[in-house]
Every structure is written in C-alpha cells, then in structure tokens.
Amino acid sequence: MKTMLRLAAVVAAVALAVPAAAQESTSGRVGIGVGLPTSELGALFTGGDATLPAQIYVPINLLPNLRVEPQIGILSVDRDDTFELSVWSIGAGVFYMMPLGQQAQLYVGPRLVLSLFNEKDWDGPFDVTEREGTDLYIAAALGGELQPHPRISVGAEAQLGYFNIGDRDVTRTGNPTVTEPGGSSIQTQGVIFVRVYLF
Amino acid sequence: MKKTLRLAAVVAAVALAVPAAAQEQRRTLGIGASINPDASFSPTVEIYVPINLGQLRLEPSIGIFTQDRDGPGNDTSDVTLGIGAFYVMPLAAQADMYVGGRLKLNFASVDDGVNDDSDTDLTVAAALGGEYYLVPQLSLGLEAQLGLYQRGDVSGDDSGLFTTGLGFLRFYF
Numbered sequence: 059m060k061t062m063l064r065l066a067a068v069v070a071a072v073a074l075a076v077p078a079a080a081q082e083s084t085s086g087r088v089g090i091g092v093g094l095p096t097s098e099l100g101a102l103f104t105g106g107d108a109t110l111p112a113q114i115y116v117p118i119n120l121l122p123n124l125r126v127e128p129q130i131g132i133l134s135v136d137r138d139d140t141f142e143l144s145v146w147s148i149g150a151g152v153f154y155m156m157p158l159g160q161q162a163q164l165y166v167g168p169r170l171v172l173s174l175f176n177e178k179d180w181d182g183p184f185d186v187t188e189r190e191g192t193d194l195y196i197a198a199a200l201g202g203e204l205q206p207h208p209r210i211s212v213g214a215e216a217q218l219g220y221f222n223i224g225d226r227d228v229t230r231t232g233n234p235t236v237t238e239p240g241g242s243s244i245q246t247q248g249v250i251f252v253r254v255y256l257f
Numbered sequence: 258m259k260k261t262l263r264l265a266a267v268v269a270a271v272a273l274a275v276p277a278a279a280q281e282q283r284r285t286l287g288i289g290a291s292i293n294p295d296a297s298f299s300p301t302v303e304i305y306v307p308i309n310l311g312q313l314r315l316e317p318s319i320g321i322f323t324q325d326r327d328g329p330g331n332d333t334s335d336v337t338l339g340i341g342a343f344y345v346m347p348l349a350a351q352a353d354m355y356v357g358g359r360l361k362l363n364f365a366s367v368d369d370g371v372n373d374d375s376d377t378d379l380t381v382a383a384a385l386g387g388e389y390y391l392v393p394q395l396s397l398g399l400e401a402q403l404g405l406y407q408r409g410d411v412s413g414d415d416s417g418l419f420t421t422g423l424g425f426l427r428f429y430f
Contacts, residue, residue: 096290096302162394164428200288202428204395214290214426216304218321225327239328246302246321248290250426 087255091115091127093215096248109133110147110173110195117253119155125165127151131173140180147173151199162204169217171195175226186231191224191240197247209255217247282350282393283309284429289316291400292424298380298406300335300363307427309345314355316341332368335412337361341384351390358383359402365411376409388425398425 093113111131118126128150135143149171156164173193180186201215223240289305301320308315320337343357359382366375382404390396400423407416 096292158394158428158430159392162392162428164394164430202288202395204391206391214428216288216290223326239326241324241326241328241330241332243325244321244323246304246319248292248302248304250290250292 087117087119087209088257089117089209089253089255091117091251091253093249093251096214096250109145110171110193111145113147113171115151115251115253117255123155125151125153125155125167127153127169129169129171131171139183142176142178144176145173147171147195149195153199153201158202161206162202164200164202166200167198169195169197169199169219175224184231188229189226189238191226193224193240194222196220196222201249201251203251203253211251211253211255213251213253215249215251217245217249219245219247221245282390283353284393285309287427287429289425289427292426293421295421298404298419298421299337300365300378300412301337303337303339305341305425305427307429312345314341314343314345314357316343316359318361329370332370334366335363337363339380343384343386348387353388353390355386355388356384359404363412365409367411374411376411378406378408378412380404380406382419382421386425388427394429396425396427396429398427399423400425 091114093115111133113129113131115127115129118128120126129148131145131147133143133145135141149169151167151169153165153167156166158164171194173195174190175193176188176190178186178188197217197219199215199217201213203211203213205211221243223242225240226238227235228238229235285308287307289307291303291305293299299320301322303318303320305316305318308317318337318339318341321335323332323334325332339359339361341357341359343355345353345355347353359380361380363378363380364375365378366373382402384400384402386398386400388396388398402419402421402423404419404421405416406419408414
C-alpha cells in the first residue's frame with residue numbers, strides 16, 4: 059500500500075512538474091489580443107459581401123516553442139425589417155516561436171479562419187431575399203513580438219493569405235434557392251498586435 | 258594650438274564613435290509592416306524587407322491583392338514591387354534617421370470574362386524617416402514622403418503629386 063502511495067505521489071509530482079517547467083520557460087501565458095490592420099486595405103475585404111470581421115485573439119503558449127492562437131470575429135447588423143447581416147468567423151493560428159533575446163521573439167506558422175455569412179434583405183414585408191455561405195481564409199504568417207512587461211506585448215505580423223469566397227445560396231420568398239458562384243483572393247496583409255497575458 | 262587640435266580630435270572622435278557604436282548594434286536583415294492610414298496610392302498592403310549595409314539601407318517591398326470571381330464580374334490583380342534606397346544617419350544608440358527614395362511598380366490587370374487589360378503604375382517618392390529601436394530586434398519608425406505617381410488605364414489613368422506619412426514597425430533577425 060505504501061509503495062502504491064509513493065508511486066502515486068511520484069507520478070503526481072512528475073505530472074505537475076512538467077507543466078510547471080514548461081510554464082516557466084514560456085512565461086506560461088494565456089492572453090487576449092487585438093490585431094489592427096496596417097492599412098485600410100487590411101480589413102480582408104474582397105469586394106461584395108466577403109469579409110472577415112475584426113478579430114480577437116487568444117494566445118496560448120503551450121510549449122516554449124509552440125503557440126496556439128484561437129481567434130474569433132463577429133459582425134452583426136440588424137436594421138428593423140429592412141436588412142440583417144451576420145458574419146461569424148472562428149479560427150486559429152499555430153506558431154513556432156523563436157526567442158530573440160530577453161524580451162523579443164519571432165514566430166512563424168499558419169492561420170486558418172472559417173467564416174459563416176448570412177444576409178437578409180427585405181424588399182417588402184413578405185419579400186425577403188436571404189443569402190448565405192461559408193468563406194475560408196488560410197495564411198502563412200511571420201511575426202515578431204516584444205514584451206516590455208511580462209504581461210504585455212506589442213508586435214507585428216506579415217501574412218500571405220488565400221481567401222476562398224464560398225458560393226452563396228440565395229433564397230427569395232416563394233422562389234427556389236439558386237447558387238451564386240463565389241471566388242477567391244490572394245492578399246498580403248500586415249497586422250499590428252497588442253496582447254495582454256492574463257495568467 | 259596643439260592642445261586645441263588635440264581637443265578637437267578627441268571631440269570629433271567621440272562624436273563619430275557614438276554613431277559608429279550605435280550602428281554596430283544594427284542587425285542586417287529584417288521584416289517590416291507599414292501603417293498606412295490612407296491607401297489612396299497603395300493598391301496592396303506591402304511587406305518590407307530592410308537590409309542594412311553599413312550606412313546604406315536597401316528596402317525591397319512586395320504587396321499582392323488579387324480577386325478571382327467564379328461567376329460574372331471582374332477578376333482583378335495588383336502586384337506591387339518596390340525598392341527603397343536610403344542613407345542612414347545614426348542619431349543615438351537607439352535612433353537613426355534616413356533619407357532616400359522609393360520606387361514602386363504596380364502591375365495591375367483586369368479581366369471581365371470577355372476582355373482583359375493590364376498596365377503598370379509607377380510611383381517615385383523622396384523619403385525622410387526616423388527609426389527608434391526599442392530593442393536591437395525591434396524598431397518603430399515614421400516616414401514622410403513626397404512623391405509622383407502615374408497610373409495606367411486599369412488603375413484610373415491619372416497622375417499627380419502626393420505627400421503621405423507612414424508608420425513603420427520593423428523586426429530584425
């Protein structure tokens with residue numbers, strides 16, 4: 059029995075020690091961040107109705123050299139009985155982190171974002187046109203980050219992205235659904251980041 | 258007289274030593290993004306690659322923005338290639354000033370499914386900038402530009418003069 063307890067204690071100690079060690083070396087942080095496009099072109103629009111709303115990021119340093127960064131963006135417009143728009147986007151980046159001195163680090167990796175689009179347009183009380191579709195954004199990203207304080211960082215990220223605009227299913231009241239073809243876009247993007255690490 | 262000369266030599270040596278020391282700390286290669294509040298003359302978002310060669314900086318840039326529609330509508334493409342050449346003047350251990358110029362070519366094309374057209378836009382600008390290094394690997398900067406642009410048929414067929422200001426964030430490896 060004592061042997062079992064000792065073994066359990068050792069296993070527990072090791073299980074706790076590994077995350078603790080990882081946490082020390084990576085600042086062990088989960089944070090929240092905002093990304094500001096460096097240009098008015100940087101809102102990832104491609105004309106028409108394809109867009110990614112402004113994104114909120116959640117950087118999670120899993121390992122000293124690995125960061126996963128989920129992101130979410132929501133845009134919703136509701137004009138009483140005339141127009142409704144809803145865009146929900148969710149995605150994540152996975153990055154290999156490379157320290158540059160004490161306070162700075164460089165990272166490289168992909169981002170992938172899925173965006174759900176829905177729009178309703180009223181031509182009359184009983185005449186509604188609904189359009190919906192799904193868009194996909196994939197980007198290769200290279201960024202840098204400076205941490206003047208352990209809980210705050212500022213950084214910049216360069217992206218080369220591919221934006222796939224999905225087909226739109228268009229349904230007008232009393233009519234069958236038709237499909238509008240989508241498209242695609244390739245874009246370079248710049249994003250300035252401010253991240254606050256909470257714990 | 259000799260003392261004066263010696264003193265002048267010492268002062269000159271110190272004055273030159275600070276910028277030289279400051280410049281020694283500069284990294285050779287980096288990557289940067291510009292903060293451009295007015296994209297009137299920039300059809301793409303450009304990524305910059307600063308290359309420091311002593312007091313000379315070369316800064317190529319590239320920007321891409323294409324749209325390809327599966328159905329009816331225009332397919333468009335803008336690819337911007339630029340090069341900046343600057344003389345860099347160290348001001349302090351953490352600050353530099355630079356002066357020079359930028360040349361950009363934007364290759365624009367449009368295809369409406371029946372006809373296609375392409376043209377090249379040209380931008381030339383004199384630039385004066387400053388850069389502050391928060392750490393050797395990261396700098397914040399500002400740049401003022403006075404430029405000329407000539408846009409082809411695809412982009413509007415116009416030309417003129419412009420002034421603009423850019424913010425920069427550069428990371429050095």
